[in-house]
Amino acid sequence: xxxTNTRVxxxxxxxxxxxxxxxxxxxxxxxxxxVQLDVGDVVLKVLYLSLxxxxxxxxxxxxxxxxxxxxxxxxxxxxxxxxxYRVGGSAAKFQKGDIVQGMVGWEQWTVARKGQLDGFQKxxxxxxxxxxxxxxxxxxxxxxxxxxxxxxxxxxxxxxxxVSGAAGAVGLVVGQIAKILxxxxxxxxxxxxxVDLLKEYGFDxxxxxxxxxxxxxALEKYCPDGIDCYFDNVGGEMLDAVLKVANRHARFAxxxxxxxxxxxxxxxxxxxxxxxxxxxxxxxxxxxxxMSSRADFVRDxxxxxxxxxxxxxxxxVEGIEKAPxxxxxxxEGVNIGKLIIKVA
Amino acid sequence: xxxTNTRVxxxxxxxxxxxxxxxxxxxxxxxxxxVQLDVGDVVLKVLYLSLxxxxxxxxxxxxxxxxxxxxxxxxxxxxxxxxxYRVGGSAAKFQKGDIVQGMVGWEQWTVARKGQLDGFQKxxxxxxxxxxxxxxxxxxxxxxxxxxxxxxxxxxxxxxxxVSGAAGAVGLVVGQIAKILxxxxxxxxxxxxxVDLLKEYGFDxxxxxxxxxxxxxALEKYCPDGIDCYFDNVGGEMLDAVLKVANRHARFAxxxxxxxxxxxxxxxxxxxxxxxxxxxxxxxxxxxxxMSSRADFVRDxxxxxxxxxxxxxxxxVEGIEKAPxxxxxxxEGVNIGKLIIKVA
Numbered sequence: 081x082x083x084t085n086t087r088v089x090x091x092x093x094x095x096x097x098x099x100x101x102x103x104x105x106x107x108x109x110x111x112x113x114x115v116q117l118d119v120g121d122v123v124l125k126v127l128y129l130s131l132x133x134x135x136x137x138x139x140x141x142x143x144x145x146x147x148x149x150x151x152x153x154x155x156x157x158x159x160x161x162x163x164x165y166r167v168g169g170s171a172a173k174f175q176k177g178d179i180v181q182g183m184v185g186w187e188q189w190t191v192a193r194k195g196q197l198d199g200f201q202k203x204x205x206x207x208x209x210x211x212x213x214x215x216x217x218x219x220x221x222x223x224x225x226x227x228x229x230x231x232x233x234x235x236x237x238x239x240x241x242x243v244s245g246a247a248g249a250v251g252l253v254v255g256q257i258a259k260i261l262x263x264x265x266x267x268x269x270x271x272x273x274x275v276d277l278l279k280e281y282g283f284d285x286x287x288x289x290x291x292x293x294x295x296x297x298a299l300e301k302y303c304p305d306g307i308d309c310y311f312d313n314v315g316g317e318m319l320d321a322v323l324k325v326a327n328r329h330a331r332f333a334x335x336x337x338x339x340x341x342x343x344x345x346x347x348x349x350x351x352x353x354x355x356x357x358x359x360x361x362x363x364x365x366x367x368x369x370x371m372s373s374r375a376d377f378v379r380d381x382x383x384x385x386x387x388x389x390x391x392x393x394x395x396x397v398e399g400i401e402k403a404p405x406x407x408x409x410x411x412e413g414v415n416i417g418k419l420i421i422k423v424a
Numbered sequence: 425x426x427x428t429n430t431r432v433x434x435x436x437x438x439x440x441x442x443x444x445x446x447x448x449x450x451x452x453x454x455x456x457x458x459v460q461l462d463v464g465d466v467v468l469k470v471l472y473l474s475l476x477x478x479x480x481x482x483x484x485x486x487x488x489x490x491x492x493x494x495x496x497x498x499x500x501x502x503x504x505x506x507x508x509y510r511v512g513g514s515a516a517k518f519q520k521g522d523i524v525q526g527m528v529g530w531e532q533w534t535v536a537r538k539g540q541l542d543g544f545q546k547x548x549x550x551x552x553x554x555x556x557x558x559x560x561x562x563x564x565x566x567x568x569x570x571x572x573x574x575x576x577x578x579x580x581x582x583x584x585x586x587v588s589g590a591a592g593a594v595g596l597v598v599g600q601i602a603k604i605l606x607x608x609x610x611x612x613x614x615x616x617x618x619v620d621l622l623k624e625y626g627f628d629x630x631x632x633x634x635x636x637x638x639x640x641x642a643l644e645k646y647c648p649d650g651i652d653c654y655f656d657n658v659g660g661e662m663l664d665a666v667l668k669v670a671n672r673h674a675r676f677a678x679x680x681x682x683x684x685x686x687x688x689x690x691x692x693x694x695x696x697x698x699x700x701x702x703x704x705x706x707x708x709x710x711x712x713x714x715m716s717s718r719a720d721f722v723r724d725x726x727x728x729x730x731x732x733x734x735x736x737x738x739x740x741v742e743g744i745e746k747a748p749x750x751x752x753x754x755x756e757g758v759n760i761g762k763l764i765i766k767v768a
């Protein structure tokens with residue numbers, strides 16, 4: 081069966097804001113039945129793609145960073161959910177028809193080589209749970225929230241959990257899990273619309289850090305009993321303020337420091353003396369450190385989603401050819417909730 | 425039996441450097457057999473006093489700090505080892521003849537009221553272990569070293585352990601325990617003489633942070649395999665440098681931040697992004713949080729001291745009347761090792 085494979089290529093490295101001209105939609109003939117596979121390779125039919133801000137950092141030529149650069153002229157990559165269409169040889173990891181998640185091309189059909197499949201997980205299809213959720217609440221962002229909160233913060237019922245960057249794909253899940261655990265949950269975000277969203281999601285209090293700029297004062301107001309757990313997505317000045325408001329034996333999960341990514345000179349955190357005075361635990365983590373506990377995450381969060389205890393907002397756009405335009409709009413903040421491209 | 429009790433009183437609050445005139449040696453009649461005791465109070469014969477820099481902070485009138493101020497005109501207090509001479513009523517906690525450690529007056533005879541005895545511990549007298557050690561390696565400084573290293577850093581054989589403020593009463597014990605555990609141990613201190621002392625104590629490398637002022641360069645030189653465990657006694661700029669040199673999954677025990685105690689404007693730590701990038705754990709603690717594990721500490725460190733695996737340097741001066749002069753000299757850095765006053 082020869083068909084058309086619509087793909088998005090990395091055409092040009094942007095300086096400053098990314099524009100659609102930096103990407104190119106290209107169509108090629110593709111025959112999923114005859115494309116050559118080595119033992120263990122698979123042909124995937126891409127169902128959903130996740131567009132995330134971090135990909136901007138990969139749109140460069142050379143240079144050192146956390147993640148590898150994309151290759152000019154080649155297909156861009158993103159987290160995706162896909163169906164296994166064909167398997168090379170008698171590869172054991174996946175079977176034809178399996179639904180999987182992992183890094184796939186921005187394209188309708190993608191070939192994943194055996195070595196790449198280490199990063200893929202089989203998705204258990206559950207009634208009432210959209211497959212796109214495996215790119216968000218049931219994917220890496222949700223698992224990041226779950227692990228940071230449960231493994232590092234270890235909140236107890238009645239404690240105050242504060243989340244910065246709370247309206248993001250991770251923060252929204254952190255807050256909702258903390259509510260399920262019986263905590264008082266406070267979040268901050270950068271627009272009033274996002275603050276409203278947090279309240280809809282059940283946060284006990286939320287504030288706009290761009291209008292309430294005295295962070296210590298804001299935290300004292302919204303966290304009258306102090307802060308027992310801090311899920312840190314932003315670092316910098318907010319982290320400094322949280323140190324001042326943290327209770328004895330507070331636990332901080334260091335997930336990201338988005339306020340610092342573009343800073344020329346990093347913010348100097350002055351209140352670390354509180355680490356000793358209040359005996360604070362602060363641990364940085366990435367979700368990959370906790371793969372051995374993935375089954376716990378899938379079990380608990382799937383249950384909570386099915387029970388309606390965790391809500392999740394998606395902004396779904398149909399068609400792979402829309403991906404460049406939507407990626408540009410991502411940085412204009414048009415989406416409320418996780419931006420998803422429905423490919424098939 | 426009426427005898428003389430020689431005591432040192434807090435006479436005047438110093439501004440800047442402490443001088444002998446701020447203290448007063450006073451002699452009063454004292455009868456340990458007839459002094460009135462309520463049930464649970466004890467009369468203690470003081471054997472050893474520990475003179476420590478932190479006491480300078482208590483020589484003030486009012487003002488908020490970590491520790492309570494001394495009272496003008498009253499006896500100064502310090503950590504001490506004492507013998508229980510008499511017990512009020514049938515108090516269960518200690519018996520006549522027990523050797524105990526706790527906060528005692530700078531005096532030959534001291535009365536400890538029942539409520540004060542919560543902070544006292546009975547000392548198991550062990551052959552070959554001087555009682556004064558219970559103010560240092562077998563007292564709070566040693567226990568601080570043991571708990572911070574074992575409970576937070578959890579070093580594994582072959583890992584690199586770095587200790588700042590390494591020639592202090594805590595740091596010297598940290599380094600030696602880490603050596604017993606099979607680690608590579610590196611320390612820093614503020615004089616060449618102290619650096620030599622660290623090498624005598626078995627540190628694999630040591631440097632003078634006042635002459636090697638590019639801390640990152642110094643750490644890269646002396647810790648060629650990076651830093652797995654950091655026992656932080658100083659905070660500030662050194663902490664910032666260690667963040668840059670720390671290995672993935674490094675553990676930092678936050679014991680003190682002496683570089684910041686007198687700073688008008690605290691140093692701003694810029695490299696906290698490393699907390700996430702390297703998944704670092706940083707936990708502040710005080711020894712009092714680990715009282716439930718005190719028996720482990722006493723067992724292990726007593727054994728190591730008896731086996732000669734932990735050495736310990738004391739600077740012992742005889743006579744309570746020498747205490748004011750020696751306390752002043754403490755700040756001139758005349759002592760190498762723990763400064764102890766032998767009272768009886």
